[in-house]
Amino acid sequence: MAEAFVNGRAVPATEAVDAAARLLAGARAPLVSGLAADAAAISAAMDLAKRLGAAVDHAHGPTLAKLAGVMASTGTLSAPPSEVRARSDVLLLAGPQGDGALSAYVAAGVATTVVAVGADARRMKRDGRRLVQVPAAGDREVLAALAAIRAALAGRLAKPPRAIAHAAAALAGAAYGAALYDPVSLPEPALMLLMGLVDDLNRNTRFTSMALAVPGNGMGALLVSGWTAGCPLPYGHRGDGETDHDPLRYDTARLLDAGACDAVLWLDTLGTGVAPPVRRAPCVTIGAGPVAGAAVAFVAGTPGRDHDAVMYRAEIATLAHHPATAASDAATATSLIAAIGAALPKRAAREAQR
DSSP states (O other), X not given: OOEEEETTEEOOHHHHHHHHHHHHHTOSSXXXXXXXXXXXXXXXXXXXXXXXXXXXXXXXHXXXXXHHHHHHHTOOOBOOHHHHHHHOSEEEEESOOTTSHHHHHHHTSSOSEEEEESSOOXXXXXXXXXXXXXXXXXXXXXXXXXXXXXXXXXXXXXXXXXXXXXXXXXXXXXXXXXXXXXXXXXXXHHHHHHHHHHHHHTTTSEEEEEEOOOTTTHHHHHHHHXXXXXXXXXXXXXXXXXXXXXXXXXXXXXXXXXXXXXXXXXXXXXXXXXXXXXXXXXXXXXXXXXXXXXXXXXXXXXXXXXXXXEEEETXXXXXXXXXXXSOOOOOOHHHHHHHXXXXXXXXXXXXXXX
């Protein structure tokens, strides 16, 4: 049985489920957000949002919306890290690389040249490998450096700076290159420019791109959104029951700032570090521990630890099975969301009888 709290007081799970159902069903503009969980829990949360007519977003919604926008406007050429590691002879590190773990995994492969634009590539240095460093501090300088490299490749710079010229030459000489980028840190203009650079390189050689994973199973949430709602995150539900993708209208921060939501279901069983907005709207939280200030809080197991789960696996760039590493009897987020959903019609029936 799940640990559950109502206004900070420990209660039986059934009482908390009823309280959560009352809060969410009584809201005029509910929001389902966080979504840092396994695929089954995300899908269950989206199904519940449909019944509630709620807006739906992720803890890293702006990043996911940025990725979806670039895919729609410019298109992308991409490959999974396992393929890049095994086949790419030239790597372009475009901007900061997050914690560097996935980039290091890829760089441990066959790459003979690493071009780093605003990225620290020192940990990738090894015998026989060439490093081309293009200094760029901050978003604007990364954007300017990528633009200069693209211009140099097109022959539009008469006298490019030495680092830019070396970078352009290294990229042009690739047999099968790959551009690595962190969608969290790279701004949308730079991301669009990078996709254009990759497209330019493919006119004369083979070049692909690889996005680092978005925290909180963000990539997994984007995939689930595609087959569940038929659109990327964030999205809302129109009066006719259809979904509506709008990165501004359904952005969690904007909704809270505008006072445009009156109840929130916040799902985070993976620990994104993004705090639920308990001080800004009444919240039902489902996470790894109780949340101070939440109207209703449930404690659920961690996917991939307490129970088997399907989540995004960065190495293969798709959803994969993650077996439990320390299986326990902790309640799953999926079961808790299902219980809240089952309580909604019961509440409606009770009110109809009155």
